[in-house]
Amino acid sequence: MLEVSLRHGFGGFSLDAAFTAAPEGVTALFGPSGCGKSTILKAVAGLLRPDEGRIALDGEVLLDTAQRVMLPPERRHFGLVFQEARLFPHMNVATNLRYGLRRATSGATGPSFDEVLALLGIEPLLDRRPARLSGGERQRVALGRALLMRPRLLLMDEPLAALDAARRAEILPFLARLRDVARLPILYVTHALDEVDALADRLVLMEAGKVLAAGTVEELTARTDLPLATRRDAGVVIPCIIASHEPERGLTRFRFAGGELLAPLQTEPPGTRLRLRLRARDVSIALAPPGDISVQNVLPAKLAAIAPTGSPHEVFLHLALGETTMLARITRDALDRLGLVPGAEVWAMIKSVTFDHARGG
Amino acid sequence: MMQLSAEEWQAVRLSLDVASRSVLVSLLPAIGIAWLLTRGRFPGRFLLDAFVHLPLVVPPVVVGWALLMLFGVRGPIGAPLMEWFGIRLVFSTDGAALATAVMSFPLIVRAVRLGLEQVDPGLEAAASTLGAGPIDRFLTVTLPLMSPGILAGAVTAFAAGLGEFGAVITFASNIPGETQTLPLAIYAATQTPGGEATAGRLALISFGLAMCGLILAEMIGRHMHRLLGRF
Numbered sequence: 001m002l003e004v005s006l007r008h009g010f011g012g013f014s015l016d017a018a019f020t021a022a023p024e025g026v027t028a029l030f031g032p033s034g035c036g037k038s039t040i041l042k043a044v045a046g047l048l049r050p051d052e053g054r055i056a057l058d059g060e061v062l063l064d065t066a067q068r069v070m071l072p073p074e075r076r077h078f079g080l081v082f083q084e085a086r087l088f089p090h091m092n093v094a095t096n097l098r099y100g101l102r103r104a105t106s107g108a109t110g111p112s113f114d115e116v117l118a119l120l121g122i123e124p125l126l127d128r129r130p131a132r133l134s135g136g137e138r139q140r141v142a143l144g145r146a147l148l149m150r151p152r153l154l155l156m157d158e159p160l161a162a163l164d165a166a167r168r169a170e171i172l173p174f175l176a177r178l179r180d181v182a183r184l185p186i187l188y189v190t191h192a193l194d195e196v197d198a199l200a201d202r203l204v205l206m207e208a209g210k211v212l213a214a215g216t217v218e219e220l221t222a223r224t225d226l227p228l229a230t231r232r233d234a235g236v237v238i239p240c241i242i243a244s245h246e247p248e249r250g251l252t253r254f255r256f257a258g259g260e261l262l263a264p265l266q267t268e269p270p271g272t273r274l275r276l277r278l279r280a281r282d283v284s285i286a287l288a289p290p291g292d293i294s295v296q297n298v299l300p301a302k303l304a305a306i307a308p309t310g311s312p313h314e315v316f317l318h319l320a321l322g323e324t325t326m327l328a329r330i331t332r333d334a335l336d337r338l339g340l341v342p343g344a345e346v347w348a349m350i351k352s353v354t355f356d357h358a359r360g361g
Numbered sequence: 362m363m364q365l366s367a368e369e370w371q372a373v374r375l376s377l378d379v380a381s382r383s384v385l386v387s388l389l390p391a392i393g394i395a396w397l398l399t400r401g402r403f404p405g406r407f408l409l410d411a412f413v414h415l416p417l418v419v420p421p422v423v424v425g426w427a428l429l430m431l432f433g434v435r436g437p438i439g440a441p442l443m444e445w446f447g448i449r450l451v452f453s454t455d456g457a458a459l460a461t462a463v464m465s466f467p468l469i470v471r472a473v474r475l476g477l478e479q480v481d482p483g484l485e486a487a488a489s490t491l492g493a494g495p496i497d498r499f500l501t502v503t504l505p506l507m508s509p510g511i512l513a514g515a516v517t518a519f520a521a522g523l524g525e526f527g528a529v530i531t532f533a534s535n536i537p538g539e540t541q542t543l544p545l546a547i548y549a550a551t552q553t554p555g556g557e558a559t560a561g562r563l564a565l566i567s568f569g570l571a572m573c574g575l576i577l578a579e580m581i582g583r584h585m586h587r588l589l590g591r592f
Binding site: 076 | 506
């Protein structure tokens, strides 16, 4: 487990943050630009000495300003993927990839050179110089280089931020595969919610140098007191599994902890684990099951709580479907017309769902 | 076709010898100083910077005189050198090389600094996270990436060193076969009745060597940048 607690001030900005990251899977540091998340990552990597702080991985102290301990980056063995790939321009791709591998601790294990080539699809690039690679290719090589140094922890500083939408879509599946293969803790800094949906297991929500909340993505997306809820795409992320395909209807059936959902036909085989984001704006409420309606998903739910939104004319409804909590955003007028009070039995109509990339296992 | 006399050839060979020795002597210190001036954060950096650049603005004769004071057989450095190692710098080829090295030192430092400033510190940070310690990083990342600056500095200093006059004549004197480099030979020729032809031939050679040096520096620079994948 990675434990981080830092205080750092510079140019009128102060960072005061503490959190832990799980021993496996992706912990995303999420927040707007300038909230201090990249500073945290630099301190964890050893590239920045914070005013005060303590950083430990699995009990081994890497930084403790009180004890005057600060391990230099080269002795931490943390892989770091930067926003701009930072490949060495005077070496070809193969030499770049081997740079970390040759300096890895002798006992460290990890995917082999060939496995990494296959995982990231970079075999055809081996002889090329970084200047002759596209942005997406460069970032894939940078990922490979970080993975081949056999890191104990992988740090990623907005690795997709410098890429256009098409390149992001190209890299995202590689990142998801890397996460499933690498079996390492990954600390991932981003300000893009779709990357959180696609990759993160745990979320550390930051604003203005402070940690607002930390927890699983499912927990935090179901809360209405966080800045996440004010976004247009606010809504819960729920894990589910593909139950079956119904090709004649062009639909796929998903099972989650609180029931089943239908969505347009997917290509992944039954049994695949996925995460769905159900946007609060796409969930409407009825008191009785509606008759002829185009919406595919009409599920019975219990109104657990009513919470304010940023707007005085709209509210969030917390809906309980079995163990799963869902959010719906409706107008205050609708709330009054339907006479909704906590405990009411309602029907949740889910107009659409958005998918992240397949999760392994 | 120009025919050079044995003495004239000697001056050409000696110039090449002195210039290459001066570059060899000053290259490593110049890399160190350039590093300190670019990356170092210490009090007195400004003073060091000014001191290194002194030979560019101080009259060369003054530099020669200062060397004479320091490295003369009774100077604070010259005396122990003579006593312990039997090395005499004044009036010797080594002394001419030393005077040339001091004069061209700021040229090398400037070029090396330009080369170092082109190295993205982010790449060194990347190397450190990949497990490379300070010396490892310097040798595998910084040095190769600043090498165009080092080479440009070396070639420029070599070309300039072929023509160093004031400091050499003051410190090492004008001894044919020992310290009489091209410019000194030209000067001696102009002072000799009937020496105009010799002076002209040697001046032409000086001009040719300097041009070759500058063109070579440019070509090496381009080639290195291509090797480093900058174009």
